[in-house]
Amino acid sequence: MTATAEPRTALPLAMTPDARAAFERTRLSRRGFLKASGALTVGFCCWSAASSVDPVLAQFGVGLTEGSPPADQVDSWISVAADGSVTGYTGKQELGQGIVTAQTQLVAEELCVPFARVTMIAADTAKTPDEGYTSGSQSHPTNFNHANLAQAAATARQALIQLASQHLGVPTAQLTARDGAIFVASNPAKKISYGELVGGKKFSLALDSSAPRKPYSEWTILGKPIPRIDIPALATGTFEFVHNVKVPGMLHGKVVRPPVVGATVNRVDESSVAGMPGLVKVVVKRNFVGVVAEKPWQAIQIANKLKVDWTSGAGLPKQADYYDYLRKQSPSRDAFLINSGAVDQTLASAATVLKATYLHPFQMHGSMGSSCAVADVANGKATIWSATQGVWQQRGSAAILLGMNPEDVHVIFVRGSGCYGHNGADTVSYDAALLSQAVGKPVRVQLSRKDEMAWENYGNSYVLDCRAGLDAKGNIIVWDHETWSPVLGNRPGAERPGNVITGFLAGFEPEPFHAQSPPSQPRGFNNGSNAIPSYVAGCVDDRCGGAGSIRSERVLTHNVVSPFWTGPLRSPSRLQNTFAHESFMDEIAAHIKTDPVALRLKYLTNQRVAGVLQAAAHAFGWDARPSPKWQRAEGVVAGRGVSCVAYEGANGYSAMVIEAEADTNSGVVAVKRIVVAVDCGPISNPDGLRNQSEGGALQGVSRALGEDVTWDDHKVTSVDWRSYHSLPLGFAIPQIEVVLVNNPGERADGAGELAITLSAGALGNAIFDATGVRIREIPFTPDRLKAAFQTASTKARA
Amino acid sequence: MAAITLKVNGSTHTIDLDPTTPLLYALSDDLALRGPKFGCGLGQCGACTVIINGEAIRSCITPVQTVAGAEITTLEGIGTPEKPHPLQKAFIEEQAAQCGFCLNAVIMTAKAFLDKNPKPTDAELQQALSNVLCRCFTHVRMYRAIQRASKEMAR
Numbered sequence: 036m037t038a039t040a041e042p043r044t045a046l047p048l049a050m051t052p053d054a055r056a057a058f059e060r061t062r063l064s065r066r067g068f069l070k071a072s073g074a075l076t077v078g079f080c081c082w083s084a085a086s087s088v089d090p091v092l093a094q095f096g097v098g099l100t101e102g103s104p105p106a107d108q109v110d111s112w113i114s115v116a117a118d119g120s121v122t123g124y125t126g127k128q129e130l131g132q133g134i135v136t137a138q139t140q141l142v143a144e145e146l147c148v149p150f151a152r153v154t155m156i157a158a159d160t161a162k163t164p165d166e167g168y169t170s171g172s173q174s175h176p177t178n179f180n181h182a183n184l185a186q187a188a189a190t191a192r193q194a195l196i197q198l199a200s201q202h203l204g205v206p207t208a209q210l211t212a213r214d215g216a217i218f219v220a221s222n223p224a225k226k227i228s229y230g231e232l233v234g235g236k237k238f239s240l241a242l243d244s245s246a247p248r249k250p251y252s253e254w255t256i257l258g259k260p261i262p263r264i265d266i267p268a269l270a271t272g273t274f275e276f277v278h279n280v281k282v283p284g285m286l287h288g289k290v291v292r293p294p295v296v297g298a299t300v301n302r303v304d305e306s307s308v309a310g311m312p313g314l315v316k317v318v319v320k321r322n323f324v325g326v327v328a329e330k331p332w333q334a335i336q337i338a339n340k341l342k343v344d345w346t347s348g349a350g351l352p353k354q355a356d357y358y359d360y361l362r363k364q365s366p367s368r369d370a371f372l373i374n375s376g377a378v379d380q381t382l383a384s385a386a387t388v389l390k391a392t393y394l395h396p397f398q399m400h401g402s403m404g405s406s407c408a409v410a411d412v413a414n415g416k417a418t419i420w421s422a423t424q425g426v427w428q429q430r431g432s433a434a435i436l437l438g439m440n441p442e443d444v445h446v447i448f449v450r451g452s453g454c455y456g457h458n459g460a461d462t463v464s465y466d467a468a469l470l471s472q473a474v475g476k477p478v479r480v481q482l483s484r485k486d487e488m489a490w491e492n493y494g495n496s497y498v499l500d501c502r503a504g505l506d507a508k509g510n511i512i513v514w515d516h517e518t519w520s521p522v523l524g525n526r527p528g529a530e531r532p533g534n535v536i537t538g539f540l541a542g543f544e545p546e547p548f549h550a551q552s553p554p555s556q557p558r559g560f561n562n563g564s565n566a567i568p569s570y571v572a573g574c575v576d577d578r579c580g581g582a583g584s585i586r587s588e589r590v591l592t593h594n595v596v597s598p599f600w601t602g603p604l605r606s607p608s609r610l611q612n613t614f615a616h617e618s619f620m621d622e623i624a625a626h627i628k629t630d631p632v633a634l635r636l637k638y639l640t641n642q643r644v645a646g647v648l649q650a651a652a653h654a655f656g657w658d659a660r661p662s663p664k665w666q667r668a669e670g671v672v673a674g675r676g677v678s679c680v681a682y683e684g685a686n687g688y689s690a691m692v693i694e695a696e697a698d699t700n701s702g703v704v705a706v707k708r709i710v711v712a713v714d715c716g717p718i719s720n721p722d723g724l725r726n727q728s729e730g731g732a733l734q735g736v737s738r739a740l741g742e743d744v745t746w747d748d749h750k751v752t753s754v755d756w757r758s759y760h761s762l763p764l765g766f767a768i769p770q771i772e773v774v775l776v777n778n779p780g781e782r783a784d785g786a787g788e789l790a791i792t793l794s795a796g797a798l799g800n801a802i803f804d805a806t807g808v809r810i811r812e813i814p815f816t817p818d819r820l821k822a823a824f825q826t827a828s829t830k831a832r833a
Numbered sequence: 834m835a836a837i838t839l840k841v842n843g844s845t846h847t848i849d850l851d852p853t854t855p856l857l858y859a860l861s862d863d864l865a866l867r868g869p870k871f872g873c874g875l876g877q878c879g880a881c882t883v884i885i886n887g888e889a890i891r892s893c894i895t896p897v898q899t900v901a902g903a904e905i906t907t908l909e910g911i912g913t914p915e916k917p918h919p920l921q922k923a924f925i926e927e928q929a930a931q932c933g934f935c936l937n938a939v940i941m942t943a944k945a946f947l948d949k950n951p952k953p954t955d956a957e958l959q960q961a962l963s964n965v966l967c968r969c970f971t972h973v974r975m976y977r978a979i980q981r982a983s984k985e986m987a988r
Contacts, residue, residue, distance in 0.1 A: 130932065131930075131931040131932025131933065131934075131969055132931065133931075262925070262928055263928060263930070265930075265933065266924065266925050266928060266929075266930050266933065267914045267917070267925050268914060269930050269933030269936050270917065270921040270924040270925050270936055270940065271908065271909060271912055271913055271914050271917055272866070272867050272868030272869075272907060272937060273867060273909060273914060274933065275867065278861075278870060278871065279865075279867045281865060287862075312834065312851065330850065330854075330858070330862065331858050331862055332850070332851060332853075332854040332855065332858045333851070402934075402968060403872050403878060403880060403935050403966055403967070403968045404870055404871060404872050404880060404934045405871065405872070405873070405874075407871075450932070451932075451934075452872075452934035452968075453931060453932030453934060453968055453969045455968070483874060484872075484875055484877075722928055726928060726931060726971070726974065727931075729970075729973050729974070730969045730970045730971055731970075733970035733972055733973070734968070734970040736970075737970065755873060755875055755877060756873060756875070756877040756878055757877065761966055762970075763962070763963055763964060763965060763966055764939060764962035764963070764965040764966065764967055764972055764975065765959045765960060765961075765962040765964070765965065766959075766972075767959065768972045768976060771973050
């Protein structure tokens with residue numbers, strides 16, 4: 036947690052002997068399990084081969100975890116009760132994106148039962164199949180295609196028809212499933228209900244990859260704007276968040292974080308809080324400090340009063356120079372994602388070379404409710420009620436943290452405040468677990484606002500250099516993209532509790548930083564979180580995975596060690612890269628005095644990106660012309676900007692047009708109108724998709740206009756809603772129109788991170804269109820814009 | 834510690850706690866209410882909002898001793914899933930939620946405001962919500978829901 040010239044050696048990374056032993060034990064037990072569970076392993080192999088799991092999805096953890104229901108069995112996903120009610124089990128949980136309602140629709144549709152008869156249970160290490168993290172716009176592709184939940188439901192329907200055929204003595208071809216029963220098509224009076232067929236019994240059946248999915252043309256539940264099942268409880272205050280979990284005998288914990296980055300404990304003076312009301316215990320484990328009390332307010336008061344002598348920390352790099360520092364930092368991990376060769380020569384031969392550098396700050400998840408968890412660690416077992424995005428991963432990493440076997444840890448997902456990625460949910464779960472273990476009783480911990488904001492795993496800061504070469508006719512002949520981004524920690528996975536602050540303080544290492552220089556060469560096409568611009572061919576070896584036609588192409592990325600914890604924040608790296616690509620494409624269009632939509636279409640070969648781009652432009656009423664509108668603008672001026680993306684190259688397509696006003700005197704930007712077109716294949720719930728797109732677009736505007744993590748020489752200073760600037764409900768909200776492009780013949784793609792990826796680029800382009808001034812640094816604060824407008828105005832006069 | 838009497842949603846409760854405890858902890862911990870929530874503990878986001886004497890109050894920074902005996906209304910006190918308040922009904926009809934953690938903030942702030950200003954302009958409503966956060970940015974739907982409810986409430 037330092038940022039000296041030698042970050043790897045400056046990090047106090049040594050594992051404690053206890054930590055090392057716990058780590059080793061967990062690994063041994065895992066190997067031992069796999070060795071001893073031949074039958075399950077064989078089952079997994081067979082299912083895996085038969086159902087042809089998409090290798091891209093496999094990395095998101097659809098697989099086998101000891102103790103979790105096996106993913107190859109229908110019973111792990113679907114159960115039918117005697118009364119005909121259906122329970123679906125899923126590893127993809129509700130974070131506020133509407134996925135549980137959509138999955139309820141999916142199960143109801145495939146099984147042919149009424150929506151109201153289906154209940155979903157999501158993300159519980161003891162009850163649901165291991166589907167890895169709920170993240171990265173992966174729930175729709177994972178569960179709505181030809182595997183997992185959808186295929187389990189399709190297999191179950193097929194099995195029910197076969198059972199009914201035997202029962203009724205009628206061939207399956209003459210049977211139809213409807214309303215939770217199987218009917219004889221020619222004689223609907225002859226029927227048998229699901230409850231009668233399998234109620235309360237097991238299917239005892241493997242997922243069948245050949246079981247037919249219900250065709251889109253027959254959908255009556257999926258694809259409809261069915262209202263979210265959770266909103267009535269949310270609106271009336273009856274919904275149980277993780278913050279509301281109460282366990283008998285539960286105590287309350289409060290953590291005491293270091294005052295500055297890198298500080299370690301010299302001494303904890305327990306006598307400073309002796310005799311305070313409600314005190315149960317002061318807990319110290321290496322640099323992890325916390326208190327447990329009977330009531331939450333008592334815990335807070337005790338923690339505030341506890342005297343801890345900390346070391347002074349190692350200091351932070353100056354924020355004012357941080358982007359330069361980032362670019363020069365060593366060691367670094369360098370990788371070519373694409374390198375067509377001779378890029379420098381092509382640039383040298385180009386008639387014109389355009390260059391621009393874009394800057395993106397660290398941003399935070401900044402959940403509205405600070406993170407909370409309850410843990411009960413006693414008698415060799417642990418139960419954690421957690422809003423984590425990955426219950427299975429947390430089970431493994433919490434086991435290491437606690438020195439237990441993963442089999443003895445049960446993680447139950449309970450919804451938290453919207454997380455937008457890897458927020459404080461894991462770290463607070465560790466806090467609760469460590470404190471509970473120390474007192475042998477259940478403990479609830481909710482972080483303070485400052486503890487949430489000062490120590491979360493921030494979304495990455497970026498420096499992005501763009502270069503393009505044009506020929507004499509203005510054709511783009513070469514595109515070169517180079518980025519620098521700092522990393523430290525990440526999601527903890529099943530083995531790295533040190534990837535978040537609590538695990539680190541308790542003595543565990545974050546993922547080691549592996550330097551790589553000279554850069555590694557591409558091995559197969561990898562979109563690299565949209566590091567690949569949409570306009571290049573993306574050719575590696577024989578495969579071209581890009582969305583565009585430019586053949587001279589190079590993408591080089593550098594990672595360095597971050598002074599702060601980092602981790603996925605909604606559209607991680609994809610947003611930052613897309614901001615750069617889409618701003619730069621606009622700069623090229625302006626240089627050659629071409630309409631920005633037309634120029635994009637000229638270089639896009641992927642018809643789905645082109646399709647959403649045209650749909651958004653059409654819905655907006657795009658006036659084809661070059662930007663800017665005026666060369667010298669003064670006062671309040673309006674403009675429009677566009678951006679588009681193939682999310683991660685092939686997981687959803689979106690385009691956005693923003694109309695905005697900029698005041699060149701004050702630097703204030705007002706977003707007036709947003710049109711966003713989305714294509715995520717077949718639409719499972721159109722209103723849910725609209726809701727996600729509207730929210731994503733506006734969250735993207737907030738991140739573009741105001742949000743950045745700030746720090747001084749020793750600590751983060753953006754630690755509340757006065758110092759970290761999220762647009763409140765009271766800001767002048769733009770009109771938002773969502774254009775849904777339904778593509779039922781395509782694969783179900785992601786949707787949650789489409790719109791947010793585009794806002795910064797579209798907004799920057801709108802500001803340029805309005806004012807003729809290009810802002811290349813996020814956030815677009817009034818001070819930054821005012822200074823840029825003044826500089827431009829002075830230059831114009833000179 | 835002291836015995837404090839709180840009148841919440843029409844019921845009277847006597848709780849033994851430190852009188853400096855913020856009201857929010859008494860409501861969410863001692864009374865196990867789920868409407869008011871801890872968001873920031875600084876009175877900046879609105880998650881903890883309750884209504885006392887017609888005013889939207891941030892319970893995370895209101896010592897419990899200062900509201901002993903006052904009529905306190907929480908989100909669960911204005912309606913139920915079966916009989917929702919017009920605002921709650923409008924939020925359900927407009928599907929004005931993503932994670933839903935901020936609904937207490939938005940609905941309770943809007944209720945206290947609409948009770949005094951039944952026919953607000955957009956600008957007045959914007960002013961009333963100027964210190965309320967929704968980090969999922971469900972803003973468009975929430976305004977639509979509030980405007981819808983205000984029409985029904987004015988009837």
